[in-house]
Amino acid sequence: MHGFANPARFLRIARWLTPLALASGLILTAASLGWGVLVGPADELQGETVRILYLHVPTAWLGMAGWMAIAGASLVELVWRHPLAAVAARAVAVPGATFTALCLATGSIWGRPAWGAWWVWDGRLTSMLVLLFLYFAYIALSSAAQDDGPGGSRIPAIFGLVGAVNVPIIHYSVLWWNSLHQPPSITMGQSAMAPDFLVPLLAATLGFTLIFTGVVLARMRAILADVQTDARLRRRAMSEDFA
């Protein structure tokens, strides 16, 4: 594991993995969403709006998984000082925030015909909105910490770890409090969904996860390239000053 923390080795792998993850993710997502919308059946209770869940569930999963990735990378950074951990955490923030926002938007659109309301202040929706604000705060903090030099990423890392408290709250909110939101339909090894709905949902989730992976790898490559360019220009400026 420590071997992958070497930026040169990471870049060798990321160069071929980034386009592969993005292309396979886009193809799988398009195929599974196309199947869910055009071929899959409507639900007896939800009607046609069940098709929104093929978008909503993967984006919800990635919003939460994104923050857990930030927390994991933050822990690795604080404990082992891996050079890539801070880069990975920063790279996850924007895609994580985007998928959280998409989850809230698609959930709101689903809620209007299903519940008769665009928004309700219940535990699941509110904790998901808090997650979006946490992402915004993390992006602001990590951008500000960039200018602080080595050690500047410690504050965003601590924030990333503390913010992880919200993820189990999101997950268990539908069990702890009365909610319009349905309880989990898929748990470890079990599903309350019929295969007609489950198969395109799992395929879309895998497709979106591959897209998320590709975007994070692209962001990591961009951040590393910026760091290397800035370091090179700084070294050159210093050598010209002393010449």
Next chain:
Amino acid sequence: MREALNQWHYVAAAYAIGMSGTLALVGWAWASMVRAEARRERSRGR
């Protein structure tokens, strides 16, 4: 009188927002990566 809801309008709106948001994210991440790596190569050659 009850408001008539066409469920397909909601499905279309959700997919328009979801897919355009995802594609915009992919396009932005790819373009910023290509730009940053090109800048690094230019700085190497200077």
